[in-house]
Structures are given as structure tokens and as C-alpha cells.
Amino acid sequence: MRISVIGVGYLGAVHAAALAELGHDVTGLDIDPDRVAALQAGNAPFHEPGFADLLVQGLASGRLRFTTDYADIADAEVHFLGLGTPQRTDGHGADLSHLEAAVEALAAVLPARSGARTLVVGKSTVPAGTARSLAARLSAVDGVSLLWNPEFLREGFAVRDSLSPDRIIYGLADPVAPGAAEQVALLDAVYERILALGMPRLVMDFETAELVKVSANAFLATKISFINAIAEVCETVGGDVTQIARAIGMDERIGSRFLRAGIGFGGGCLPKDLRAFLASAEERGVGEALSFLHEIDAINQRRRTRVVDLAAEMLGGLQGRRITVLGAAFKPDSDDIRDSPALEVAERLLLAGAQVRITDPAALLATARRLPTAEVEPDLASALRGAELVVLATEWQQYRDLDPDWAASLVRARRILDGRNVLAPQEWREAGWEIRALGRASTADTVSTAAPASTADTARTPGSEPRRLQPV
Numbered sequence: 001m002r003i004s005v006i007g008v009g010y011l012g013a014v015h016a017a018a019l020a021e022l023g024h025d026v027t028g029l030d031i032d033p034d035r036v037a038a039l040q041a042g043n044a045p046f047h048e049p050g051f052a053d054l055l056v057q058g059l060a061s062g063r064l065r066f067t068t069d070y071a072d073i074a075d076a077e078v079h080f081l082g083l084g085t086p087q088r089t090d091g092h093g094a095d096l097s098h099l100e101a102a103v104e105a106l107a108a109v110l111p112a113r114s115g116a117r118t119l120v121v122g123k124s125t126v127p128a129g130t131a132r133s134l135a136a137r138l139s140a141v142d143g144v145s146l147l148w149n150p151e152f153l154r155e156g157f158a159v160r161d162s163l164s165p166d167r168i169i170y171g172l173a174d175p176v177a178p179g180a181a182e183q184v185a186l187l188d189a190v191y192e193r194i195l196a197l198g199m200p201r202l203v204m205d206f207e208t209a210e211l212v213k214v215s216a217n218a219f220l221a222t223k224i225s226f227i228n229a230i231a232e233v234c235e236t237v238g239g240d241v242t243q244i245a246r247a248i249g250m251d252e253r254i255g256s257r258f259l260r261a262g263i264g265f266g267g268g269c270l271p272k273d274l275r276a277f278l279a280s281a282e283e284r285g286v287g288e289a290l291s292f293l294h295e296i297d298a299i300n301q302r303r304r305t306r307v308v309d310l311a312a313e314m315l316g317g318l319q320g321r322r323i324t325v326l327g328a329a330f331k332p333d334s335d336d337i338r339d340s341p342a343l344e345v346a347e348r349l350l351l352a353g354a355q356v357r358i359t360d361p362a363a364l365l366a367t368a369r370r371l372p373t374a375e376v377e378p379d380l381a382s383a384l385r386g387a388e389l390v391v392l393a394t395e396w397q398q399y400r401d402l403d404p405d406w407a408a409s410l411v412r413a414r415r416i417l418d419g420r421n422v423l424a425p426q427e428w429r430e431a432g433w434e435i436r437a438l439g440r441a442s443t444a445d446t447v448s449t450a451a452p453a454s455t456a457d458t459a460r461t462p463g464s465e466p467r468r469l470q471p472v
């Protein structure tokens, strides 16, 4: 099928390459000529495992290309909208201006197709009501229908999540109206190869589809802040939050994933989606129902403060002290520093007068632009050399695997603050380190043999089925 993807940022670029991989003829469009030129030359503009290969394969197959010109996509049968909906500069709501401008520009080139149907498919995360108002704008063009098909991909797993999603959501203006089945069939044809694998596909109305996406992100944020709130309690009354997470996660109703306590969530989605959800509920007069999300946000912000306080406690003051921060990206396997907890901690340490050196396998370029006063060092050994405190802020595999004896040979003082609860405290103590972690008062003060809880977010499916007693 001939398909266009409008907006080839993170979401759109991966979606376009995935659609080409599925056998479609895809044109990605963006108003940013540098981004289009980079993609067209086969250069991935961001770090995402597997994406560069998919991009190069798509271009080589002749099924994938990029443009800045709307005229080049006018004859596509399906147009995906992959535009960003960042937080507004004047408040907490979502800025829909990119999405609205793209719909206007698309409507201006769409030919009126008599008989043939054209589908416009929104993938961006938007407040409920957005799809219905965009559909009204498109209603002037004959034969065009809008569907809302929210995207759930995670950075670091974007290719896998695009080709093998947990579920596919179709939001329609009216799922039982005449013509709805035809729209569904057209989108089914796009996802034919994914649906053939048995992925669940749910059809619902616009508002439900929009709310599925924001509810999913709000729930994930709530889960993380819940365990981080327990971490706060542990820090005062004692206890080890990683053991609590492991134990409560064994209850299938709770589940162990997204219960990793640490410096909290960041990135371009969870924090801003949480605030936009709350802002739109407040605007619609149901703010009280979601007022708990204020607290979810506040717990998350407090974690960042806690790391800075703990660093000051460990060093007896921050002024002039040499601190190495391991990680700048908001999560591993990404070079994205948007609302990164690691970077905010580094920035606050700098502001408090510390000499901060940051290392990260992928995000240093962006870091140097954001924090020009921080020292950035790509080489791990050089980054550790002379440190009086090491702060593990993003759990890249190489930091999880850090050898305490090797690190001890480089630093000036053996102090480490594990902001992601990924190190085994006992091992580090045995190598002569003072190690502190978030929500692990017990392990900070007493000897514990417990390894960190295994709640890594790498799998799509929960672990093996628990054994059950056979009925007698």
C-alpha cells in the first residue's frame, strides 16, 4: 500500500521504517529539512537499537523515502500523523499546534477521490477530544476518514514494539456507523502481517482510544511513583525497597514490572503526558478525579532532590567536590535527554558548586549542548579517575556491570550512590566502598546478601507461569 508518515521524529521515523519492513511503499514527511536529509542519507538522527539497520534496509529496498513536500504524499492511501505533542510553554497542557498545522497542510493537497477512500491515522498522544476536532477539519475533503491509532512504543525497544506490539487500538468517530467496517478493513490491510501473528486489535470510539493511551502512561507513572514513595518510607523507617518490590511483584495482580525504585521517571512522554492529562481533566471540570496525579509528579520530583541531598550527606558538602555522574540519558539504550532525571541531578550538583563530570555511551553530544559548564567524558575509565563520589544515574549495562575493584583503582575515594538500585551493595562493600542507594536503609547500614530485585523492563511478557497445586 502507498503510505505516508507525517512527522518523522522518534515515533514517526520508526513507524515509517517499520511499515516499509512490512512491505509497504512509504514516504516520511517532515518540515525539518536537516532531519529529512539525514534520514534520506540513511543516517539515524537518534540512538535506537535496530533502527539504523531498518532505515538502511528500507531505503535500499526502494520502499522508503523522505520528503519535505506535501505534494509528494498526496496520492497515498493512508496518512499517519506522527507529530509531537510537547508540553505547552504557557502551561501544563499539550501543544497541539504541530498536529493541527500538519492536518491543515495535508487537507490542502488531498485530492477528492470519488469512490476510493483515504485514511488519515493519528498516532500522537493527545487529550480526549482532539481526534473529533481534527476529523471536523478533514470533513471538508471528500472520501477522507480519520482514525486514532495510538502508539505505545518504548524508546530503547521501539523497533520491537512497532513490529510486535502488545495490542493495536483503533479509535473511530463512530465504530458502528455505516462505513466504519470499511475504515477498519483498510487499516487492517496496513497491519496485516502484524495481525496475522495474533496481536489483539481493539476497535472503540475516538475518546476511548485517546484515553487508553494517556491512561496507560499515567498508570505506568503511578506504578513507578508508588514504589518510589515506599522508598521514601524505607529511608526513614528502615527496610529495603528492592526486596519489597520483588515480594509484592510476585502477586500476579501487582506484577513486578515498572516497580524499579530509583531517581524516578523522565523522558519526553511520561512526565508531560501526566501533566497534560491532568490539565485537560481540569479544563473539562473533572480535575478532582485525577488530582492524585499531582502527587505522582511530586513524588517523582522529590527523588531527584533526594539524590542531591544524599550526595551532599556522603561528601559532607558539595562545594568543590569532584563527582562523576554515570549516565545522562533518561533511560539506557537511548540518547534522549528530555526531562532526564540523571541530567537534572547533574545540573543541581553543578549549581551546588560541585565539579561534575558526566559520562554516557550515547547522550554526551546533547548533554554538552544542554549543560555547557559540565565536563563530559566519553571514556568510562577517564570519567571515573579522581572522583570523590560516583553517582549511577542511568542504568546502562556497562554501569550495571561495573567492577568495584577496577573502579576503585581509578577513583580518589570509594563512594558510590546507586540511583537506580542495580548494584549489589554487598559486593561493593567487600571491595571497600561506601555505597548508598535509594530506599535501601537496611542495606546502607547493615550487611545484606540480597541482590537487587530482577525487575528489568526487557521482556514484553511476564515470566514463566507460577507453579500451582494440582486440584485433588
Ligand code: UGA
Binding pocket: 125, 151, 152, 153, 154, 155, 156, 217, 220, 224, 257, 258, 259, 260, 261, 262, 263, 264, 265, 266, 267, 268, 269, 270, 273, 330, 331, 457
Ligand atoms: C513510555 C511508555 O512506556 C510507552 O509505552 C509509551 O509509548 C511512551 O512513553 C510514549 O508515550 O511515547 P518511554 O518514554 O520510552 O515510554 O520510557 P519508559 O520505558 O516508560 O520509561 C520512562 C521512565 O521511567 C524512564 O526514565 C525510566 O528510567 C523510568 N522507570 C521505568 C523507572 O524509574 N522505574 C521503572 O520501574 C520503570
